[in-house]
Amino acid sequence: MRIELVTAAARYPDARAELPQALRPLNLHLAAGEQVAVIGPSGAGKTTLLALLACALRPYAGTLWLDGLQPWQLPRRALQRLRGRLLLVPQVPPLPPRQRVVAAVLAARLPTMGLLHSLATLLHPRDLQPVHDALARFDLADKLFERVDQLSGGERQRVALTRTLLAPASLWLIDEPLSALDPTRARQALATLVGGARERGVTLVATLHQVDMALAHFPRIIGLRDGDLAFDLPAAQVGPERLARLYAQHEHELLGAAHAHPAEPLRAAPTLAQRC
Amino acid sequence: MATPKPTQAALRDPAWLPRLAWIVLGLVLLWPLLQATEFRPWVLLQPDNLRVSAHFLGSFMPPVVEAEFLVMVARETWRTVAIATAGMALALLLAVPLALASTRVLSISALSGRMARAPFWLRQLLRWLLILLRSVPELVWALLFVRVVGLGPTAGVLAIALTYAGMLGKVYAEILESGDTHASQTLLRNGSSRLQAFFYALLPGNAGELSSYTVYRWECAIRSSVVLGFVGAGGLGQQLIVSMRMFEGGEVATMLIVFVLLVALADRVSAALRRAIA
Numbered sequence: 405m406r407i408e409l410v411t412a413a414a415r416y417p418d419a420r421a422e423l424p425q426a427l428r429p430l431n432l433h434l435a436a437g438e439q440v441a442v443i444g445p446s447g448a449g450k451t452t453l454l455a456l457l458a459c460a461l462r463p464y465a466g467t468l469w470l471d472g473l474q475p476w477q478l479p480r481r482a483l484q485r486l487r488g489r490l491l492l493v494p495q496v497p498p499l500p501p502r503q504r505v506v507a508a509v510l511a512a513r514l515p516t517m518g519l520l521h522s523l524a525t526l527l528h529p530r531d532l533q534p535v536h537d538a539l540a541r542f543d544l545a546d547k548l549f550e551r552v553d554q555l556s557g558g559e560r561q562r563v564a565l566t567r568t569l570l571a572p573a574s575l576w577l578i579d580e581p582l583s584a585l586d587p588t589r590a591r592q593a594l595a596t597l598v599g600g601a602r603e604r605g606v607t608l609v610a611t612l613h614q615v616d617m618a619l620a621h622f623p624r625i626i627g628l629r630d631g632d633l634a635f636d637l638p639a640a641q642v643g644p645e646r647l648a649r650l651y652a653q654h655e656h657e658l659l660g661a662a663h664a665h666p667a668e669p670l671r672a673a674p675t676l677a678q679r680c
Numbered sequence: 681m682a683t684p685k686p687t688q689a690a691l692r693d694p695a696w697l698p699r700l701a702w703i704v705l706g707l708v709l710l711w712p713l714l715q716a717t718e719f720r721p722w723v724l725l726q727p728d729n730l731r732v733s734a735h736f737l738g739s740f741m742p743p744v745v746e747a748e749f750l751v752m753v754a755r756e757t758w759r760t761v762a763i764a765t766a767g768m769a770l771a772l773l774l775a776v777p778l779a780l781a782s783t784r785v786l787s788i789s790a791l792s793g794r795m796a797r798a799p800f801w802l803r804q805l806l807r808w809l810l811i812l813l814r815s816v817p818e819l820v821w822a823l824l825f826v827r828v829v830g831l832g833p834t835a836g837v838l839a840i841a842l843t844y845a846g847m848l849g850k851v852y853a854e855i856l857e858s859g860d861t862h863a864s865q866t867l868l869r870n871g872s873s874r875l876q877a878f879f880y881a882l883l884p885g886n887a888g889e890l891s892s893y894t895v896y897r898w899e900c901a902i903r904s905s906v907v908l909g910f911v912g913a914g915g916l917g918q919q920l921i922v923s924m925r926m927f928e929g930g931e932v933a934t935m936l937i938v939f940v941l942l943v944a945l946a947d948r949v950s951a952a953l954r955r956a957i958a
Contacts, residue, residue, distance in 0.1 A: 417792075417794065461792055462793060484788055484873075487870060488871025492866065492869050494862070498863040499861050499868070500882075501884075502885065512870075513869060514872035514877075519873065519876065522876050523879060526879055573870075676741070
């Protein structure tokens with residue numbers, strides 16, 4: 405899916421009026437199939453940007469274009485159909501505790517299922533090979549019929565990520581996919597997401613706290629700070645100074661950036677970190 | 681470095697005075713209410729009244745256990761359970777669609793800010809319908825239906841169906857709203873329909889509360905179907921009022937015992953169901 409943001413700003417509807425906008429006017433263009441990581445300290449507007457792209461939040465100013473359509477000009481039914489073509493994976497896994505993994509994963513297909521089909525699937529799930537294979541890519545194949553509340557936090561997060569591989573979406577918006585995963589699983593999960601998106605030609609936007617992972621897996625990096633676009637560059641051009649400036653006063657969040665460029669160790673961050 | 685000693689004022693609980701004021705206000709409001717209801721419980725303990733109570737309770741002994749009577753009680757008990765269950769089934773048919781249509785958490789327009797005007801007023805209207813259904817007591821509905829369809833269980837079933845639809849619909853909608861809505865909001869945001877979001881997120885998230893409330897309401901329906909029997913809507917209640925009018929204390933006692941057993945059974949069913957779903 406092609407994305408275009410034209411001087412789009414965002415503000416949460418229930419935010420106090422004197423607070424600054426969650427996202428200040430921003431221009432962004434993403435070609436179909438492009439893969440972008442959004443980085444920046446907490447409160448920079450990363451999640452807000454995803455909500456804006458997911459048509460979950462209406463731009464406060466400016467315009468959003470998805471595949472040449474303005475979602476907010478569409479009738480509500482058409483907007484809901486458009487939402488079926490994008491997949492927002494929130495940071496907290498959106499899984500009801502009593503549900504089984506198989507239903508939680510198959511929920512990704514709801515936009516293309518009729519009501520009767522989705523009820524039948526709930527009663528007697530069929531055609532489980534793709535579900536099994538998708539779970540296997542996140543190392544969860546043996547959890548197919550487990551209940552969600554019997555999984556660990558990391559397993560739940562991977563179940564939520566498994567939805568991407570089954571969703572009929574052409575845009576994946578993934579918020580902090582690695583926040584509950586250990587480093588090995590995190591690498592595996594990110595490789596699966598990036599690879600899966602490439603196989604399907606899906607546009608992928610992920611927010612990440614692990615700067616080293618972002619630089620290693622994504623060709624294009626967007627840095628956000630205090631609701632402003634700090635930079636929008638190919639990963640190769642994102643150097644340590646830029647990162648230090650992006651995370652100034654938030655150095656403890658600059659996870660593992662030192663490993664990203666072993667040749668040029670991060671100079672600014674460690675000294676600053678000692679002050680914390 | 682030691683922290684400076686806090687002053688007395690800093691250690692005073694700021695919530696204490698408002699709390700005290702609310703308690704005093706509550707007591708002050710309670711007094712006129714007790715006056716208005718002529719609440720004088722000590723009347724119960726006056727010797728004359730004690731004698732009357734003792735005589736009334738004494739007439740309950742011994743409970744009647746003749747075979748013929750017990751068969752009749754069993755039949756009427758079954759009818760009472762049937763009235764309550766049929767009434768609940770009808771109430772569910774009405775309450776579930778009303779709850780789903782009136783609950784805010786399944787609003788698609790409210791996903792991004794405020795609910796649109798038309799769905800807002802539709803939900804408001806359905807809420808008023810639910811209020812109307814449950815604000816008329818089932819006894820009044822029963823009196824009405826006894827006139828229309830005649831004496832018998834049909835009136836009881838219809839009365840329970842209408843009142844309980846109002847109660848169930850309101851409480852279902854509130855259970856759905858008070859639970860965690862993250863899963864259902866995510867599904868709606870990803871383009872699923874309201875009913876799909878209900879079946880794939882809200883129902884598994886709230887099944888325990890919904891079913892335990894439903895069983896509790898079923899228990900209430902059994903109790904209220906007895907009361908409805910008093911006005912001629914059939915079942916155990918109709919026999920109970922007849923025996924009371926005839927001063928057959930033994931028969932009343934037997935039926936009350938059966939009644940206690942019924943409610944205890946409903947309680948067990950509810951506990952088992954909750955265990956099964958949890």
